[in-house]
Amino acid sequence: MIVPITILSILFIGIGFIITEKNAKYLLSGYNTMSENERGKFDIKSYIPYFRNFHIFLGLSLFVICLSVYYFIDPDWSGIVMTTYPIIAYIFFVWKGNQFSKLNNKKSNRKTIMTMIFLVVVFITIAGMFLNSLNDNNIDITGNTIKIKGDYGMELKKSDIKSIKLVNELPEISYKMNGFALQNVKKGYFKTKTGEKVKLFINSDKYPLIYIITEDNQKIYYSSKEKSNNIVFKDLKTAISK
Template identity: 55%
Template sequence: MLIVILILSLIFFGIGFIVTENNAQYILSGYNTMAEEDRQKFNIKLYVPYFRNFHIVLGISMLIISLVLFYFVSSDWAGLFIVAYPIAAYIYFIWKGSQFLKDGNKKQQMASYVVMGVLFIILLFIIFMFTYSLKDNKIEIKNETLEINGDYGTKINLADIKSIHLISELPKITSKINGFAVETTKKGSFKTKDGEKVTLLINSKNNSYILIITKDNKKIYYSSKEESNQEIYTRLRKQLNLSKFRM
């Protein structure tokens, strides 16, 4: 995570020094596709310093705020920030940048509003999905079924459970097949170092995890961030009468 924060911050900081008044017509997105008549209506002399200062501030602020979140709040929220913050910043960047149109080019202004609208929708979607995925998956037994609700949750018939274990560590995970993954939260399908496909419903790093193995040898690793995994495991044993399972 720290490497990602550093790289992204340096990239945004460096972008500010790429565009100049001389090369803008070749590399500045939007401006390089304008007709010459439209370029004459755009104040590129004032826009280039604005472009540079914006990206310098973006890079520095991303680095500082991300590190504060990482060390003092949560690495997961730092992960959300480095994704959502640039999108929110570019919405402001585009809105503020429209003032450099000298004669109020309505076509360009309309294009700016469309882009801002799309970015805003994407931003809302990312925030919603991230906060939803960070919610704790609850595990309970209903009608002869073990249910793990929430994002990437699952249902297992009690008759299909081969065994349930309380373990001290997770297998080495090498890749994500399909799911959600940040520093402390991992949900979905993943592949282990041994090439085994497993389901993770890990809501937080812990010193104990619950492993559920089905009769067809599917493995589901679970941990809660709101309850003790030991207490959940004990409760499941009582509810399931686990003497019939191989422990």
């Protein structure tokens, strides 16, 4: 998580230096679509320092805040902050940046308001997805059915399970195919370094992990956040043996 935090922070700082007064009409979003008359009513000379200072501050503050959350609160939450904090910052950026425009017309104000609303909706959507994905994938055993609830959940019949055991490590993951991943939380389909496709329900950094192989050779790794993995494993073994 530290590597993406560092890269994103450097990226924001770099953006602050890319836009200049000379290239703004080509590279600066919004300004590059204005007519010459509209550009004449926009204080680009004052806006560029504001743009640069904002992105430098965003990059530095993102780095400090995310690392503080990573080391002192929770590594997974640092990933959430890394994603949502810039959106909040850009809402302020858009609102404050409107002061550099002398286009006090409905079209300009409507565009600013719509942009801010869009960013708020994006923030709420992403934050909701993160919070939902952090919920534990509880296992429900009913009759002959074993249901793993929550994000990327699935149902298995007892007869579908070829083997189940506890393991002390997760295979080295190469990349995410279709899923959700933070520092300790990983859910969905992933590829291992050896090219195997595995399904993960890793809700915490608790060990040992529950390792299930199905009759069709699907490999599933599970770790609970709320319960002991050993207890969940015993419950599963008891249910399967019945």
